[in-house]
Amino acid sequence: MGKKVIIVGSGIAGMAAAIRLSIKGYEVTVFEANSYPGGKLSEINMKGYRFDAGPSLFTLPEQLEELFELANKKTEDFFKYKRLEINCNYFWEDGTKLSAHADVAKFAEEVKTQLGEPAENIKKALNNSAYIYRHLAPLFMHRSLHKWSTWFNKKALSSYLRMGKLGLFKTMNKANTQQFKHPKLVQLFNRYATYNGSNPYQTPATLNIIPHLEFNRGAYFPIKGMHDITSSLFNLAKELGVHFQFNQPVERILVKNNTAKGVKAGGKSYYSDFVINNMDMVTAYKTILKEEKQPERLLKQPKSSSALIFYWGIKKNFPELDLHNILFSNDYEKEFKAIFEKKDLYEDPTVYINITSIHKKDDAPDGSMNWFTMINVPNNQGQDWDTLKIKAKEFIVRKINTTLNTDIEPLIEVEQILDPIGIETKTSSANGALYGNSSNNKYAAFLRHPNYSSSIDKLYFCGGSVHPGGGIPLCLLSAKIMVDMIPKA
Structure with a gap:
């Protein structure tokens, strides 16, 4: 046996x-x-709309492909995906819009045109992100930190000599403020802290490893x-x-x-x-x-942040939107203080909208879109989430209407809401913390x-x-x- x-x-x-x-x-x-x-x-299915309920970004597909290769199977017989040309569209209330092209040269040129930021600064930042990945990934991502063998090998010893350059001794925000001239670009790169539920004003700049995955290695969409x-x-x-x-x-x-x-x-x-x-x-x-x-x-x-997600069936097409979209807060630092210090919602939240029907047409009826609409919120500490959900919807609707110059509420055909309590109940995640x-x-x-x-x-x-x-x-x-x-x- x-x-x-x-x-x-x-x-x-x-x-x-x-x-x-x-x-x-x-x-x-x-x-x-x-x-x-x-x-x-x-996933969630509602009246002709389909939503991916949770994670919406796909990077490092080779980690998935390795499983099929180990089993002597062809990945494409089970799973197919494509690389995105636009990683994300970014919007601000003053009318500024940036498309983060997967082609770094294109993205750098757009940043130069829209914000006046030297294109070279984008290239330097992504080169720095690649440098962090090259020296930290073998140590922190691919090996156990709890085995002595991890700490006494050539790659580890090489990384020790570079800890200053790897961002361990400054915050992500400090590093990005030094890298970029324009505050909107600092905000854009600070956003990567949210990829593991962290605060860019507290988390170390080693998290600037993340843009490398999205730009240099690529962001993807399963078809x-x-x-x-x-x-x-x-x-x-x-x-x-x-x-x-x-x-x-x-x-x-x-x-x-x-x-x-x-x-x-x-x-x-x-x-x-x-x-x-x-x-x-x-x-x-x-x-x-x-x-x-x-x-x-x-x-x-301390636990990571959580999320409040509105799954909305929207009976209209918005051509300015792509698969991943961010509508930024006017005061990012206040937003993170509200989440991590006050354990509360911020009245001007950054709104993330994921729309898979951009690439997978049958996820929404003709002429409609499936909006996975999310804000970062504190993990569950006993807050009154029934009241907070009502307030959050008001804040989100105002942000969308102001930024996209629309009236979104009459367009919401179906709705389902997931709050930190729901996340904890469905996934056994302590306090509904995502990470x-x-x-x-x-x-x-x-x-x-x-x-x-x-x-x-x-x-x-x-x-x-x-x-x-x-x-x-x-x-x-x-x-x-x-x-x-x-x-x-």
């Missing part, structure tokens, strides 16, 4: 781990509390929508023989003599050689690991839970709440780092 692995949760990291472990020779069973796989990467990432991984896992148990919340991870032995679900015990936790780390320790030693320092770390612990200090990378338990043998962790972090590429990498620690069956 072959060796068995049980995985708690079928987020993309859980499914990626299932695929890798199945290829390693294990019999894999995934327990999922929901009736569907994918965690945050799910069937972001949910196709979930569907393709699920189909590959099933083809490899992975068993999925849906509507089966795990009640407890079974531990005996400091060793994980399996899980209890539906009042029944299931045994395995290894247990993988893909549930949010904080929630897991409070529920299915509540009887075990608690990593108090990690559990007390687990925040990255608002220079030690944040070291304050993420490792991909293994230091106190329970044969218990491992993957997903956005553990190393190396949140977002699709990092979740896939967390599965890879973790599975590399487990021997072949």
Whole structure:
């Protein structure tokens, strides 16, 4: 009889781990509390409109392709995508608009024309972003930070000598203020802090690694929508023989003599050689690991921001909009103070609008668009979200009407709302935080839970709440780092 692995949760990291472990020779069973796989990467269908419910940006597609290659499958038989020509359209209330062309030379020229910013500054900033990636990715993204071997190899030693240049000792905003002359461009590049739920006025400038992924490596769109990432991984896992148990919340991870032995679900015990936790780390320790030693320092770390999302079916086409759109606040610093210090909404929020029907026409009826309309908000600290949702809609509608010179409310044909409480309920994310612990200090990378338990043998962790972090590429990498620690069956 072959060796068995049980995985708690079928987020993309859980499914990626299932695929890798199945290829390693294990019999894999995934327990999922929901009736569907994918965690945050799910979809919503309403009256002819389809919405990707969660993550909307796709970068580093090679992390996904690697899973198909390992299984000796052709990626295109499961999953197809294309590179975007426009990464994002940016709007300000004074009428300024920028299209972030994937072609860096085009983007630099547009910035020069629209803002008077020297084109060379864009090129220097993206070269710096590539430099950070080159020296930090091997250390922070592809290896465990909790193994001595990571810190004593040539690449690591090379990175130590460059920590100043890598932005560890200044904030993202400070670095961007030094890189750019125009405050709107500073604001645009500060926005990348939100990609992991952080505050650009606090988070270290090492996060300037992110523009490299979007510009130099490319932003992409799955031709069937972001949910196709979930569907393709699920189909590959099933083809490899992975068993999925849906509507089966795990009640407890079974531990005996400091060793994980399996899980209890539906009042029944299931045994395995290894247990993988893909549930949010904080929630897991409070529920299915509540009887075990608690990593108090990690559990007390501040959480990332959350999101308030309005899924709107809009019965009109807006030709000025693209797949990704940002309508900027007039005072970015005040917005982040409201989110992280006051734990409240800001009256002039930055609004993100994702419209997949731009590329996938059947996501909305003819002449209409599917708007995934989102603002960054604090994680759930007991606020009155019913009241805040009403206020947020007022703020968002005002921002859209002023910036796009329209009257949006009469055009909203269907609506569904997801708030931090809903995020916590649907995905077990502690406090509804999108990315687990925040990255608002220079030690944040070291304050993420490792991909293994230091106190329970044969218990491992993957997903956005553990190393190396949140977002699709990092979740896939967390599965890879973790599975590399487990021997072949």
